[in-house]
Amino acid sequence: MTLDGLPERGSWKGLRAENGKCQFLSWKNDFKPDGRFTITFFRDAQQTQPIQTEHGTWSAANGKNELRTDGVRMPDVYTYKLTDVDTVRYVSLASDPSGDCQEDYDFIERRIRG
Structure with a gap:
């Protein structure tokens, strides 16, 4: 199932470019069908050194994805395109404004299967 072209649930992984303006991070994002998400950030691309985990709600419509982290x-x-x-x-x-990087950036997330 998709919601406006965005997969509405599942696990995804991504990373920031190491040569970008923002500190390198990788992450695993779990979008749940009830509109909640859990994202864990890692210091390394292999995702063995966790930094922190955040929870919140997500929604997608009209080519935009909005993540509201609990307590923020x-x-x-983000705009998104499959x-x-x-x-x-x-x-x-x-x-x-309290986020770790205020530079505009783009990134790719890939579905984790199995």
Whole structure:
């Protein structure tokens, strides 16, 4: 099932480019069908060194994905485009001012299967 072209549930992994303006991170994101998400950030691409885990709600409509992390005042908002059934490209439109990186950036998330 999809919601406006965005897979509405499942596990995804992504990473920031190591040569970008923001600190390198990788993450695993679990989108749940009830509109909740859990995301764990890691220091390494192999995802063996966790930094922190966040929980919140997510929604997607009209080509935009909004993540509202529990305890954070402002949501993170991204445009998204499926490049294939297992790959989504996101571009940051807005993020909470307390976030770790305020630079505009884009990234790819890939579905974790099995």
